[in-house]
Amino acid sequence: MPLDPQWDYRFPYRHLYPADHYKYTRMLFECFLDPSYDDWLVTVVEDSFEPGGETSVVSFGVWDVSYINKRRYAVIDVEEWGGRTRRDANHEHFNEFWKGQIRAYKKFFGSIGPDQLHLQILATLPDFQRRGHASSLC
Template structure:
């Protein structure tokens, strides 16, 4: 499976030394994502809270290399794309999810929305992906800085995990936002379901789509 990115870009394994660069990317990569608006509507008013809790979230992933395979793509010394694959099905590790960080403390979030979204992700995962058991690699997070979109970063990060899943006879799974579905289907993922992600009674059309590859 070919993975092609622009020549000036380089993909490598992330380390804990990349935490600040990853945090910066995670904050900057989703300015137009309705999911971020739903969970963190005050992130521009309280950037220090957004930085603190986002950093702690990614530190949690980086401190579990036996559970999460984390890739970054660099342009020079700048991290411009990130992919996090849950590989615990391969290693037998028991991943600890970062969870709802800063509950009752952070000011950048709509706390009820943040809590509900986190619990809803678990519900929807069970609905659509539990059928695959441990024989899956799950793409937890994919982010590309908007200045580097359409240059092969997202596809390369997807195909990294898809190749690993194929070698092991696993499937690859991912939740797609409206922004991400086009990318995932372009590399071969198939839609198997879609679920609302907003609290009952809330207005809006926030939907997450479950996709699988290799089934």
């Protein structure tokens, strides 16, 4: 994700505050992987460095499938997790990015309605890029 330009826009201070960046990124991924949080579908691709070698996860996709089963719990409270105090983010950029997402959603999907899924995150380790792994997750 750091190779994605929007990551630099939202988290320009991640190198100054790596502990904050790690903490909040980990929290996000824990939500994705928590079986009780069924708004997400995580798909993975495994590969190995050597043909026939031991495989490990090299690419993953996170799909927002909340339209199927709207979360039964309250939306994660950013304040409760201390998200407003994270030092790795540019909060003004973060808010503008969020507003841009809302505008884009209304423009492109507003007439369709909320009953749809979308890709939240798609990532592949650099050594395994250009092998079709990410494409296979879409």
